[in-house]
Amino acid sequence: MTEQRGNWTSSAGFVLAATGSAIGLGNLWKFPFITWENNGGAFVLVYLVCIAAVGLPIMMAELLIGRKTQKSAVGALREAVGPGWGLVGGWGVLCGFILLSYYTVIAGWSLFYFTRTIGWTTSGFPTDLPMGDLFGQQVSNAPLQLVMSLGFSVATVSVVYFGVQKGIERIARLFLPILFGILVLMLVSALGMSGSGEALTFIFRPSFSELEPAGILEALGHSFFTLSLGMGAMITYGSYIDRNQSIVKASAMIVVLDTLIALVATVIMFSVIFSVAGMAEQVGGSTVGMLFISLPELFYTEVPFGTLLGPLFYVLVALAALTSTMSLLEVVTSYVIDEHGVDRHKATVLCGGAVFVFTIFAALSFSGVPFLSTLAVFEGKTGWFETADHFVSNWMLPTGGLAITIAAGWFMTREATEGELADRTAPGWFRYDLWRFFIRYVSPIAVAAIVVAVFFFGVDFS
């Protein structure tokens, strides 16, 4: 047996790292918002079906491709499927690059709100400062945006610099339990609020007459984003799994945890919103609105122990974002390490620096800088930031995901995939043939539907 490269120290370490990649702004920022927009219940149910029928099989496919080849996205697809497939890996690396560049900016906002809430907790909440204005001021303050996103980039680089075990896994082991702890605290507080019943009904009672067809595609598109699929991130993390771990068990754990956290975050936010008269009418505006405009004020006016929970909440957002940004940077860095023979330290700094150039563009998208603030490629999207987000969520992830599904279902042999999934570590409930059916038929058809909707009908997921 050839010597293995950097590996996770244990199954739990890997599951935490991959769950950390999956849990991020998608869970705390996007999911509650799209659930709101799509009127809850039925949308949530459809989302759960998408996660189980499309997300889970593709999660297994990505992890198995990584473990089988012990290579990062480009090399793995080339080796597992065929020479031309390296291009799909390259598409994924590019996607990680772009996503990381603007994700860091939103992550930076959580740092801003963390320092603000600490200030409010110690010296009082400013009742004369509308939160919408505060948000507007901070996004359009160019130096502030640059400092915060630089801070977050440096944090990301510092983790990836130390490699898989000493960097990524160590931080995931430390941060994820803290993140779970904060969420449980907030859930307890939220369930005690008067609006919690209404929130639970909204989220869990399906009413299909309120779900539009576009909502189904949105649920599907989001299941990719939230599970970090479609761009080789899970191929990369999979390449560090050793042969004694079950990919099936790990995939199930990651998917369940990610979904659970998205639901808990939604219950928390909606309980707060429904507890305040008139609030439900106000939050509809935007994704940003809920997390950074409605919530900060509610912590100081409505939420029991809100003065403590407010700062904690933004720590939670920052931690969730960091365990995702480090995974995104790892996709780019491991490509440079594996394919160009650069050592890890150099590769991390190089990639982190290159991505940051584009982070600058995203960070300045709201300060009236010509081009960056005015760029209009896609309808209804203005500025660099929105354009990048639209391109990644709508074009890159679904096309990458479609290619990966087809690779695993149609181009890899049955022996190759069966050997990775149905090995002696597989749990008793696992049926390989069922997986194969899903990855060959259900997933590609579902993902192709997204691609068709985006390309031909201009449906928008971002």
Ligand code: TRP
């Ligand atoms: N899953 C992350 C979230 O929900 C976002 C994301 C998409 C991601 N693709 C990724 C994170 C790849 C890390 C790696 O916020």
